[in-house]
Amino acid sequence: MNKFFEEIEKLLYLTRNYGVDNYIKRGGNKDEINPYEFCKFSNFGFKKAQLKVLELLRKEAEVKMEIKSNLSEERLKKAKDQLKIKQIQTDLKLSEMREGLLRHVIDSIAWQIYGGKREIMGRYYMEEEGATSITDEGFEATLALANKINADPTKFALITDLTENIQIGDLHVWSPKGIDIIEVKTGEKNRIAIELFGFYDTNNLNPTECIERIDDAKMRKQMQRMQSQKEKMKKTKRILNKDSGEYQKNPESRVEIHESHFQQETYHSKILALIEKSKEKGWAYESIGAIVNVGVYRDNWRFGAGKEALLESNRGYQIIDIRECTGFTIGEPLLCKPFPDKIIMDIIKGNIIIYIGVDLQRVIDFGNDIGGSMRWSTKKELHDMKTTSPLKGREIISHNNRGVIMAESKNGKAFMGGGFICRLVFDHLHPWIEIANRVHTYQNEIEDEE
Structure with a gap:
């Protein structure tokens, strides 16, 4: 674990202190901070940390897979070694702890780019359980776009699949002008789906009714999933713009964002x-x-x-x-x-x-x-x-x-x-x-x- 903690300590520096230290080293005025110049350094730290976390998460996934395989093998034995099983279970818990802490690093970046406004961040959490893939084609497309955006020193594209708590949008792109949310779609079916949604919008058609009439079951399911994402995004924007609105997952419930009546x-x-x-x-x-x-x-x-x-x-x-x-x-x-x-x-x-x-x-x-x-x-x-x-x-x-x-x-x-x-x-x-x-x-x- 010591080597892992060393990695966490480096990530802690990148996400907390790298921006300030390098802004000042490069001649920045700490009394009158230039936000555009400062963000270039803090963004660089975030970008470097995000890629390192991804690298470590992928390695941890391999370790976790091997541990689970060993556990399954041990449980299948007629003469079970209970002490060994407990040790493997402990190893699995430690692996899950490491994974959680790595994702927590990215959560800490998200907290910073949203200024610690938990009432806003809460609107992007949909209570959906289960980790998303960080190796499939869809993720690779998201990573490629993030890297392209992150070539701009004034921007930082947060990959939401690396977080524990942001479940709307594939990328949250921070810049001094604000935050943009991007959904990344790849593949022929997604291309067709996007064109169909464009057709529905242009002709003022009800997408739900149109999707129900699609014969291809897989295409219909894909369209329904995308429609659900679009609805959640629309409701989220409405809540954030008006401080209230229909709860994204339950039309019978409402969300209200309240400002503090007393100074916290x-x-x-x-x-x-x-x-x-x-x-x-x-x-x-x-x-x-x-x-x-x-x-x-x-x-x-x-x-x-x-x-x-x-x-x-x-x-x-x-x-x-x-x-x-x-x-x-x-x-x-x-x-x-x-x-x-x-x-x-x-x-x-x-x-x-x-x-x-x-x-x-x-x-x-x-x-x-x-x-x-x-x-x-x-x-x-x-x-x-x-x-x-x-x-x-x-x-x-x-x-x-x-x-x-x-x-x-x-x-x-x-x-x-x-x-x-x-x-x-x-x-x-x-x-x-x-x-x-x-x-x-x-x-x-x-x-x-x-």
């Missing part, structure tokens, strides 16, 4: 102070607003004792390892946190463990103290919500088979979801302000309904 604050500085303090005893703890509990652990405190102590402080509610943000879809990436590179690498390697928990009862209490109407749901209410919600059941936060209802009106109940917890645990937003923003937003929505 983070507790990044408190985490850094705890990291420094933990050098004394091997651990350090602080409660943020009596709602979010943070523990930092070193040495032997990393192995169970620290976690148990924080779980008790958090009154039994779930605590989360900060490294889990590498597998969370939309949130501040570990590689983007305002921490020194060495600290980030210590966290990645497990030399420093940071656990964060949210006391759900105190979220409810504080929300109600400032004018909200939060409460625990019944088991039935939680079951009904998981059954009918367009979100996956695991996205709804629960404890002992009850969820947290943050607001309710004649149009239904708003349950606490993973996005809220993510903002507190992974984005490190101050809980008082985040709860106040939610309460204010819900109150405005209820008033609008009335």
Whole structure:
């Protein structure tokens, strides 16, 4: 793993510091930054990192395939060596961890080009599971176009198949003028499909009805897939342009993008102070607003004792390892946190463990103290919500088979979801302000309904 961590450290530099360092080395004025000149250097770092990640992902795919093959062979043996099977399973988990961390590098680039606006990035995530191919003909066409675009030093074409969280568009092309989204289509069938869609548009024909009348089943399926992509793109643009619109995957649900009513604050500085303090005893703890509990652990405190102590402080509610943000879809990436590179690498390697928990009862209490109407749901209410919600059941936060209802009106109940917890645990937003923003937003929505 040491060699792998060395690669991650190099990628960390390319995505965080390469642009600034080389802009200044080439005579750039750090007090009055020229954005067009600066972006050339930062883009170069992004491009180099993206190609390196692709190279490492392809190598890891080969390693993973070999591990799976070994596991299958071992399981087929009559006299199974359980110890060897467990070792191979561990190797597989490590391979998946490496793959996830490499994709997290690209997620950190996406976070930067979108300015950390998770509400916008969330519109490009469709909850679709399963990795896409990074070796097939379609990907090679996307890579070729990305390389062509990236020949322009002022542009950076992000390949979305390398990310964990962008599922609309094949390329997101950043330049000082903004971001363009490109779908890459190859092959004869795609060429015919594009021409057909052009014909439908020119003649004001309903594409859904026209596609249903196509005799060739494969062509019809291809057209339906492309039509679905076009509809998702159209809905996404509508949401981003108007701050609201129909949810891309469910016409019965709507998406609303809200600006913060109160100026956001983070507790990044408190985490850094705890990291420094933990050098004394091997651990350090602080409660943020009596709602979010943070523990930092070193040495032997990393192995169970620290976690148990924080779980008790958090009154039994779930605590989360900060490294889990590498597998969370939309949130501040570990590689983007305002921490020194060495600290980030210590966290990645497990030399420093940071656990964060949210006391759900105190979220409810504080929300109600400032004018909200939060409460625990019944088991039935939680079951009904998981059954009918367009979100996956695991996205709804629960404890002992009850969820947290943050607001309710004649149009239904708003349950606490993973996005809220993510903002507190992974984005490190101050809980008082985040709860106040939610309460204010819900109150405005209820008033609008009335």
